[in-house]
Amino acid sequence: MKELFTRVIVAIIAIPLIAAVILYGKAPTVIFVNILVCVALWEYYKLSGIRIKFFSQILIILQGIVTSWLVFYYGETALFYSILAAFFILGLSNIFRRDFALATTRMVNMFYGFFYIMLFNFLILIREMDIIRYDDYRWGAFWIWFLFAVIFVCDTAAYFVGKPLGRIKFSPTVSPNKTVEGFIAGLVFGSLAAYGFSLxxxxxxxxxxxxxxxxxxxLIGQLGDLMESLFKRRMGVKDSSNIIPGHGGVLDRFDSTLLALPTLYFLLKYFIYID
Incomplete structure (x- = not known):
């Protein structure tokens, strides 16, 4: 009961703040992404078991911060080159190690973490992309709220349908509590939430x-949630951290969102705004 109360209080405080940041856009949104990136990078490398020197961690986090600002000013091209630069930097930092197999594993894990968490920058790209077609700057905020609403409804439906009615396990080894019935409910109600937005x-x-x-x-949100569950199960932990009282860590709260962000961005760009 105490944990539920904590979760509700944190949500009551956080949701209006995040909504205001997204509505305003520009620098506040970039700073919000900076915070998510910093915490998520720290969580990932802590969970991964990779031994990284403190100075190296700071450099990786700084690169993540700089990437977000470059994305804000220069768009998706900056994100591509920043990720490419990270690949070469991480490669050079591991190439002189004596144990080649260990160095390769280390580099792949470090790069995967950086690449995965840089997906937060699509929040900036979505927030700023509306100016391509509309004069009203608020359209980017609309699409982000659309994303969060669909993810929330999908997760809620999957839980409340799958918990009492679920019989067929969706992925017993990765996430024993997830069921096919819950997965389908998430797809149905997520689609209905989108239809509600269209009205x-x-x-x-x-x-x-x-x-x-x-x-x-x-669909992508639930697969992203499953991928995060696989990572945490491999590490033998329930939550990525406890930095958000009652909610775990940033990676826990945004597990369904990270893969959905680039999905929405490219669908908007090449499917919705194609004309």
Whole structure:
């Protein structure tokens, strides 16, 4: 009961703050992403078991911070080159180690963590991309709220349907509590949430396209959640950290969102805004 109370209080405080940051956009959104990136990188490397010197950790985190600002000013091209630069830097930092197999494993793990967490920068890209088509700067915020709403409804439906009605295990070895029934419920209700957004009539996007967006985000979000569960199970931990009272860590709260962010961005760019 105490944990539930803590979760509710934190949510009551955090949700309006995040909503305000997203609505405003620009520098506050970049700073918000900076915070997520810093904490998530720390969580990942702590969980991965990779022994990284403190100075090296600081350099990786600084590169993550700089990447977010470059993305804000120069777009997705900056993200591509920043990730490419990280690959070469991490490669050079491990190439002179005597144990080649260990060095290779270390480099792959470090690069995967950096690449995975840099997906947070798609939040910036989505927030800023609306100016391509619309004069109203708030459209980026609309799409981010759309993403969060679909993910929330999907996760909630998967839990409340899968818990009492679930019989078929979706992935027993990775996440024993997830069921096929819950997975399907997440897809259905995530799509319905997207349809609900389409009824707001705030844009000229066809309803069927909105539903397809919702279905895809719900699908990718649940797979992202499963991937995070696999990583934590391999490390033998329940939560990535306890930095958010009652909610675990940043990677715990955004496990469904990380893969969904680039999915939504590219669907908007090449499917919704293609004309």
């Amino acid at each position: 707001l009539a705030l844009h000229d996007v066809a309803k069927w396209k909105m539903v397809l967006l919702g279905f895809t985000i719900a």
